[in-house]
Amino acid sequence: MLFVCLGNICRSPLAEGVFRDHVDRAGLADSFEVASAGTAGWHVGDRPDARMLETARRHGIELSSRGRQLRAEDLESHDLLLAMDRDNLHDILFLDPEGRFADKVRLFREFDPDPGDWQVPDPYYGGPEGFEQVFDIVDRTCRALLGALAAHVRVAG
Numbered sequence: 001m002l003f004v005c006l007g008n009i010c011r012s013p014l015a016e017g018v019f020r021d022h023v024d025r026a027g028l029a030d031s032f033e034v035a036s037a038g039t040a041g042w043h044v045g046d047r048p049d050a051r052m053l054e055t056a057r058r059h060g061i062e063l064s065s066r067g068r069q070l071r072a073e074d075l076e077s078h079d080l081l082l083a084m085d086r087d088n089l090h091d092i093l094f095l096d097p098e099g100r101f102a103d104k105v106r107l108f109r110e111f112d113p114d115p116g117d118w119q120v121p122d123p124y125y126g127g128p129e130g131f132e133q134v135f136d137i138v139d140r141t142c143r144a145l146l147g148a149l150a151a152h153v154r155v156a157g
Contacts, residue, residue, distance in 0.1 A: 001019070001079065001080045002037055002078040002080070002082070003016050003019070003035070003037075003108065004082065005038055005085070006084075006088060007042050008037055008065075009043045009067055010048065010123055010131075011084040012036035013048040013067075014052055015108065016036040016063075016065055017063040018061055018135075019145065019146065020034045021061050022143060023146060028146075028150060035078075037069060037071075037074060038068070043067035044068055045067060047063075052131055056135070059139070070095070071095075074095075075100075075105070076101065080106065081101075081106070082108040083106070084120040085107075085121075085122070086107070089105065089107055093105055109137070111141050111145040111148055112137065112140060113144050120134060120137055120138065121137075
């Protein structure tokens with residue numbers, strides 16, 4: 001599973017860390033490979049944004065990923081790519097002009113029980129309340145995502 005946002009320093013590393021935490025607590029760590037990437041390469045090798053690190057830490061989540069840029073090979077090597085917003089979705093699909101992997105690419109908030117406008121807002125240019133809002137969205141959606149996928153994992157396992 002690959003979570004994808006623009007720079008891979010706010011939303012997607014948070015989703016990676018939160019989903020991994022939910023998977024670990026459910027005893028399903030051996031069933032999921034979880035990663036994140038950005039559609040842009042500005043933050044390759046960087047730790048997540050300090051404000052996102054602090055927000056996650058306040059909720060008991062440690063973010064350990066480093067920024068990396070999405071590659072066309074990711075479409076083949078991951079079973080599910082979850083875009084944080086429509087622009088990211090477009091950029092992911094742009095790497096697959098023949099549409100061979102389109103069925104693996106979804107908006108993250110398709111799994112959100114309260115999807116709003118279907119996009120996870122980018123908190124980068126805002127204040128702390130934006131990071132908290134994103135945490136709430138990501139946590140709620142990751143819970144629902146795991147619920148949707150756990151039945152398949154248990155059946156396959």
